[in-house]
Amino acid sequence: MSADIPILAANRVSDRAKKTLDIVKQFVEERCIPADPVFAAQVDAGGDRWDHHPSVIDDLKEEAKKLGLWNMFLAKGHYKEGAGFTNLEYGLMAEYLGKSRCASEAVNCAAPDTGNMEVLAKYGNEAQKKEWLQPLLDGKIRSAFLMTEPDVASSDATNIQLSMKREGNEYVLNGQKWWSSGAGDPRCKIYIVMGKSDPGNKDVYKQQSVILVPANTPGIKINRMLSVYGYDDAPHGHGHLSFNNVRVPASNMVLGPGRGFEIIQGRLGPGRIHHAMRTIGAAEKALEWMLLRINDPKKTPFGKQLKEHGVIIEWVAKSRLEIDAARLVVLNAAIAIDDRGAKGALKEIAEAKVLVPSMALTVIDRAVQSFGGAGVCQDTPLANMWAQIRTLRLADGPDEVHLQQMGKNENKKGKAVSAKILRQAEITKDLFAKYGVSLSHIGPKSKL
Incomplete structure (x- = not known):
């Protein structure tokens, strides 16, 4: 076996995963890393960096499928849709994927699609899975996750302000999102959006909901694509979006109102x-x-x-x-x-x-x-x-x-730890007395 597995993990990695890990290593080292400069050149080719995606990715995807490298991130025992690997086994594979710009997308294990597929697989209903999860699993479309907002401290998600108001059989969305990774990709067809549907709820963790919003829904505007230390990350990108009276069917709500957290x-x-x-x-x-x-x-x-x-x-x-x-x-x-x-x-x-x-x-x-x-x-x-x-x-x-x-x-361990140390000090004092050893060298502030 050419791929190295730490001793900590060796006994928990199946023979199938070990073989796959070798294939992943070879695929990344010999196919994906050499393709990374080609990817960058194809992004730059032509006019608008946001109106196309590099064809080298499509070719790598076909190779990956033939090698059986697809959707490895959906963990065994947690999702029936995945390739049947544990989180530990995928972790070893993901290390190799992290060495290449192209690799994660080539095997359909790229963020934010991975997290979005997990949301749909874990919380989506059958209709939502059929319409959005299956195309994502097949690598036919891409997605974006819209949570962070420009005008609030989004590190505290209770601050999220994008409004979701129920009107009949629809929710009407108004507000802004940014750092919406993937929103710039022309293949991005679905947004998973977190907003505030019940601002009056006394439980601040029940005010938010998550809803599925098709990217082509009227009222959505991509204001700009944000750079990361000067890099625009095209065609993937990180978008700053506005929602102006965006109407979405109530059936697009994931899991139920108030369950966003x-x-x-x-x-x-x-x-x-x-x-x-x-x-x-x-x-x-x-x-x-x-x-x-x-x-x-x-x-x-x-x-x-x-x-x-x-x-x-x-x-x-x-x-x-x-x-x-x-x-x-x-x-x-x-x-x-x-x-x-x-x-x-x-x-x-x-x-x-x-x-x-x-x-x-x-x-x-x-x-x-x-x-x-x-x-x-x-x-x-x-x-x-x-x-x-x-x-x-x-x-x-x-x-x-x-x-x-x-x-x-x-x-939280402080009280128990303090009691333990003080108890040990009492035992030590008893031992000093038992063996007739002087305490004179112990400082006045010592717990002894």
Whole structure:
């Protein structure tokens, strides 16, 4: 087997998944990564960057289907529509996907479609699944998730203001959304939209709903596409949209009015871990580029190759340590989801969500530094990788929100931990007395 599997995960990975992992590795390394520059060139070809998508993606999709690489993200035991892999098994595959711009889309495992398909598979009714889930599963259309808004602090989703008012058999939507990833793609046919349907509800977590809005519904305007540190991410993109009296059938409501928080929590949990899985791969790719640079015999600052400078070798060692440690955190979260479900793995998911992007940014920054000026321009993928991964410290809830919750939960142990330490101190005092040892060297502030 050519693909490496950490010892932590080996006994939990099926023979079928091991074989598939080898295929994924080869497909990414030999087909997708070489196609990434072609993808970029095809986006730039012609006139409007938003009116077409690169044909190389379609060819890669056909190859992926023939190889059996399709919809691997829908976890075994949770969704009947998937390929039958666990979250742990997909996590190992997603690491390879994260090394290429094209790979995730080529195997129909790209955000935001993954999270949207999970919403429809988990919460959608049969009619909604037939109309929207099946075309997404088939890779015939793409989708967008509309939650964040420009005029409120969307890190607290109770602030969401887009209005959903019931009028007869329809809901009328008014408001704005931005960072609507995927909205620029001409293949995007459906928006999954969160809005406020019951602003008077005393329970602030029951005021919101999620509804399906076809992208061509009258009253929707894409005001602009947002850049990410200067990158527009065409044709996918991140849209700033306005809704002006947009009428949607009431039957498009997902799960029911007032259940928006339940749905987005069910969606964002797996989405966070998928981002973390792919980000491990991006960090690995950055380390590979750094190794390429420091072993270049033509680059000899101060008369030596970069690899001969002690600080550079230290960067390599630190990067390897940090990637391997972060990978274990991600795989631990994947195992927790497999065993307890996303709701039962919130701590592990949050740990991965916070830790992994910061790790990857550090590794990528070292690679950029090793390349000098070439590292910040289009001659390597590093600058674009850094920009994309920097957004993950904001996406699916900013780091600070997760750290706040993690800190509060950890602090709940404070009373029990204090009692334990004080009890241990009492035992130690008894032992001092038993063995006739003086307490004179213990400071006056000691718990002893």
